Amino acid sequence: MSESYEATVTDPVSAPMTCDSNPVEEWLRMDRMPHIWCPGCGIGTSVNCFTRAIEESSLDRKNIAIVSGIGCTGRVAGYLLLDSFHTTHGRALPFATGLKLASPKTKVVVYSGDGDLFAIGGNHFIHAARRNLDMTVLCVNNFNYGMTGGQVAPTTPEFAIASTTPYGSVERPFNLPYLAQSCGAVYVARWTVYHVKQLQRSIREALEKPGFTFIEMVAPCPTLFVRRNRLGDGLAALESYEENAVIKNGADTRECDLGMGGPIVCGKFVDIDRPSYLSNQVAHLRKVLGDRYVMPDAWQGVVQ
Amino acid sequence: MVETKKSAAPKAPKGHVVINTERCKGCGFCAQFCPTGVLAMSKGFNLKGYHPPIIADAAKCSGCGLCGMYCPDFAIYGVKNGRKPESGDL
Ligand SMILES: Cc1ncc(C[n+]2csc(CCOP(=O)(O)OP(=O)(O)O)c2C)c(N)n1
Ligand code: SF4
Ligand code: SF4
Ligand code: SF4
Ligand SMILES: [Mg+2]
Numbered sequence: 069m070s071e072s073y074e075a076t077v078t079d080p081v082s083a084p085m086t087c088d089s090n091p092v093e094e095w096l097r098m099d100r101m102p103h104i105w106c107p108g109c110g111i112g113t114s115v116n117c118f119t120r121a122i123e124e125s126s127l128d129r130k131n132i133a134i135v136s137g138i139g140c141t142g143r144v145a146g147y148l149l150l151d152s153f154h155t156t157h158g159r160a161l162p163f164a165t166g167l168k169l170a171s172p173k174t175k176v177v178v179y180s181g182d183g184d185l186f187a188i189g190g191n192h193f194i195h196a197a198r199r200n201l202d203m204t205v206l207c208v209n210n211f212n213y214g215m216t217g218g219q220v221a222p223t224t225p226e227f228a229i230a231s232t233t234p235y236g237s238v239e240r241p242f243n244l245p246y247l248a249q250s251c252g253a254v255y256v257a258r259w260t261v262y263h264v265k266q267l268q269r270s271i272r273e274a275l276e277k278p279g280f281t282f283i284e285m286v287a288p289c290p291t292l293f294v295r296r297n298r299l300g301d302g303l304a305a306l307e308s309y310e311e312n313a314v315i316k317n318g319a320d321t322r323e324c325d326l327g328m329g330g331p332i333v334c335g336k337f338v339d340i341d342r343p344s345y346l347s348n349q350v351a352h353l354r355k356v357l358g359d360r361y362v363m364p365d366a367w368q369g370v371v372q
Numbered sequence: 373m374v375e376t377k378k379s380a381a382p383k384a385p386k387g388h389v390v391i392n393t394e395r396c397k398g399c400g401f402c403a404q405f406c407p408t409g410v411l412a413m414s415k416g417f418n419l420k421g422y423h424p425p426i427i428a429d430a431a432k433c434s435g436c437g438l439c440g441m442y443c444p445d446f447a448i449y450g451v452k453n454g455r456k457p458e459s460g461d462l
Contacts, residue, residue: 090392090440090449105444107397107422112444120441262405264441302444303400 095119097149104143108302110261110287111141111208115148117264117285118179118206121271132175135164137184140214140289141207144179158188161196164203172346172370175275176203182223183213186242190222197251197280199345204274204281209244210289218292225328229296246321248282249338255281256321256338260309261288263334270336279344286332297328346371387435387452391425395447398422402439402448408432410450411439 092115105111122129129150136145138157145152151174155163160178168176178185185193185207196203212230213219220230220237223244227236248256255277259267267285274281288294288305299305309332317335324333343351350371353361363371389410396418403411403425412428425448427433433450440449 090390090446091437091451092440092446092449096446102395102445107445108399108401109444112446113401113442116441116443116446264438268441301399303404306401307404 092116092119095122095149096147100147103147105140106289106291108288108290108305109140109214110210110285110289110302110305111144113261113264114206114208114267114285114287115144117261117267118271119148120268121275124268125272125275127175127275131173132177133164133167134177134179135160135167136178137180137189138215139181139184141179141181141210142184142215158184158192160184161189161192161205165192165196165201168201168203168346170366172202172367177275178203178205180205180207181214182207182209182211182244183219183221186222186244186247187213194247194251197248197253197282200252200254200279200342200348202278202280202344202346204271204283206271206274206283206285207244208285208287210287210293212289212293214289214292218289218296223326224293225326228293228328230293231296241326243321243325244282244284245324245337248284249321252280252342253282253338254279254340254342255336257282257336258284258286258324258332259334260286260306260313260332262306262309263313266315266334273336273339277339279342286326383431385431385433385435385453387433387450388430389427389433389435389439389448389450391427392447393418393424394420395445396422396424396443397445397447398424399444400425401442401444405442406439407436408434 133151134145134148135153136142137155137160145154160180164176164178209223211224212221218231220233222242224230224237229236245256245258255274257270274283288302290302294305312332313334314331315334319333319337321337403413410429410433411425414423414426418424435450435452437450
């Protein structure tokens with residue numbers, strides 16, 4: 069077994085293994101590879117789902133902008149070969165909001181971690197969802213602050229161990245789908261990175277739907293959260309997702325809490341229509357101002 | 373002339389898989405989630421000290437591309453035989 073592999077190491081020229089045309093590479097800034105993510109980290113798997121979703125979608129890649137905050141997940145903006153911006157910690161949504169208002173034709177995607185989006189950036193999240201801004205928010209939930217050493221996050225399950233909760237967290241975590249729905253998101257789903265095909269399909273749906281669309285992507289942080297809670301490695305985490313997932317499309321989001329070792333309810337929970345911030349603004353100002361209303365140039369032909 | 377039944381002839385594999393061993397970090401996702409058991413984890417090391425996957429049974433590869441979808445390090449991909457991988461592939 070190892071012999072045939074050894075041959076490829078000692079004799080790279082005759083090695084049959086090359087990687088010139090991995091289909092994901094056209095979506096990556098290959099000059100930035102290898103990436104910083106640890107072995108078995110789920111962020112890379114989520115990126116595979118994302119790039120395949122864009123390929124499959126009707127979106128023009130020149131029109132997509134990807135915005136991240138700070139964290140291991142925040143690195144995604146720097147690795148994808150798309151227009152991108154790596155904002156300060158927690159501020160992906162304010163940046164994305166400004167970008168969308170200035171350039172409504174751009175498909176704005178926020179790709180960030182649970183800490184970035186729901187701890188320091190939580191206030192921005194609730195208002196972006198409330199306004200129904202046209203954007204897709206993809207959150208890698210690895211249940212802790214990966215980048216800074218595994219501190220407790222607003223998503224850390226009750227009684228789980230983090231670097232700042234050595235005896236277990238006693239806080240009740242956010243149930244992200246319930247939060248997103250309550251605040252006004254028109255599309256809400258949760259998948260784990262074990263569910264690659266379902267996640268790909270869901271990301272595509274979210275990208276193509278107008279309004280504020282949100283997907284929670286449950287992923288392992290094997291170096292910190294998984295190890296500290298003695299759950300094995302990244303592979304063991306994916307196997308536990310396979311075992312614990314309960315696929316329930318249309319589930320009541322109030323029943324989607326995540327606990328240690330408990331069921332992981334996955335599926336598409338919300339898919340409704342509601343006027344977006346931009347279209348609502350235009351319709352209302354036209355009504356109250358009549359001919360005096362002048363639509364911003366960048367909005368012409370884009371916002372109905 | 374010896375006649376061979378069609379079913380006795382070995383079928384050409386439907387797909388193949390390509391591994392970039394030096395980019396691999398040995399997480400094992402690809403081998404675990406390949407639906408047909410094409411891959412196994414090597415006992416050998418790559419230059420960074422990780423155990424990469426090896427092709428244990430190439431004939432079983434369907435080219436479904438799931439290994440590439442799971443790989444967090446973009447180190448492996450599968451493709452259907454008879455055509456180049458396209459952007460629309462898995
Ligand atoms: C204003 C500010 N406060 C704190 C930090 C330190 N910091 C960097 S990343 C991070 C949390 C990241 O957690 P998460 O968003 O879950 O990303 P992950 O690394 O888990 O993917 C923190 C607190 C910072 N960079 N800036
Ligand atoms: S610290 Fe955790 S989240 Fe960050 S790259 Fe490593 S495994 Fe991934
Ligand atoms: S999934 Fe990728 S990184 Fe993990 S073992 Fe397979 S090739 Fe290596
Ligand atoms: S392409 Fe599919 S069948 Fe072939 S090795 Fe990869 S996962 Fe297995
Ligand atoms: Mg996190």
